[in-house]
Amino acid sequence: MNRNIIKNVLLRKDLFVPLVFTRRQFDVIKKYFGNKSLSNAEKKAMYTSITKKLKALNYLYKESQSKDYFVQGRNEVIRGRLIESKKIIEEYSKEHDKVFVSGSFLFSEQYNDIDIFLIMKRGYKEGWNGKRHLIYLTERRLSQPIFQSAALISISNFIIPRKLNKIKPKLSELMATYHEAVIEVLNKDKKSEMARRLVFDYELFCNNQILSSRELQERLKKVNVKELDFIVKKLLGKLFSKTYLYVELHNYIKTLTESIKNITPNIHLAHFKNIYEELIYGSSRSQESTA
């Protein structure tokens, strides 16, 4: 709920009581605003009649507010999309204080969906409304690199905070991402999600740079297995100690050796084994035949 609205109601009691809120309802709002605990009856009043009235007031408040938009990466944004995004923001800002639009919709003639970010007080969820991909998140979560990247080319009704919270991925996660990225490239998948993630992590952790969606799109056009190999070696070397890598990769190489015997086609597994051997022993020791 918009705290500004509640604050204004509390400041102008004479305007709102008893015409909009009863005295009793006013007291409940006051307690709610002061973060005091509400009785069951008060909670019921709060979440039924009071909330509905406040929502209606919020709607009027939004309509009357001057409409400021903040555009990041203006040179990248297609003009028509800028106008369309403003309309989208206007539509959603009736329910949500802070909204922004990002993704390929802004800079690419062809796009799959429109990413709309809606700031909530708590929780995280995603949903779809036709082509609209709705991402509900807290302001705190915006500090994650992926959202900071989204913000680089975006249109918002608030200033998106530039805070970055880098969390080092686990070794198993990075290895799995690399494996899936290589499979995507070998399969010539149209949307290489894992290759995208690997390139993003590489730039973030090795070059301390956040790539925008557009930069990522450009990078992915040129990505091949050789580059993914280079990236994973650099990333693992940067994020984990030599000893830890030796122990973990040594064990995984054993697993791969067994798997290569059991699985066909196994050309990708043999390739992973070579790369991990090069990383910890300095050169590949493999002599298995692949199928």
Add this chain to the structure above:
Amino acid sequence: MEVQEVKNQLLRIFGNQIKFNKQFDDFVIKLKEGMIKDLIDWCIRCKENKELGSVPPKKEYKNLYVFFRKIASDVRMVLIKEQNSNFIEIILDDHKYYDDTRLRLGYKKSSYYGS
């Protein structure tokens, strides 16, 4: 295509040992006919060793071989096989359950924004 018909086709492909996740039926209903056909074709290719899968990074699952596939914007599929043996599990679910399965096997969450 009816849900039971899809299940029967998959049972014919993989055998009776294959297990379906609880929500399987609910998600088959959501799919268009073309998507179901793609899904079945993909399963056949996995069974015929024409698709590349991966070996889970977690030690306890090193005997498995796993295939992932995006079916629709919010529907994902995981196919799990025992190495040198049968396919044992089919998971067709939303992004949340898909991510939980990935994490359980030691993979990273998929690349939705919340990952």
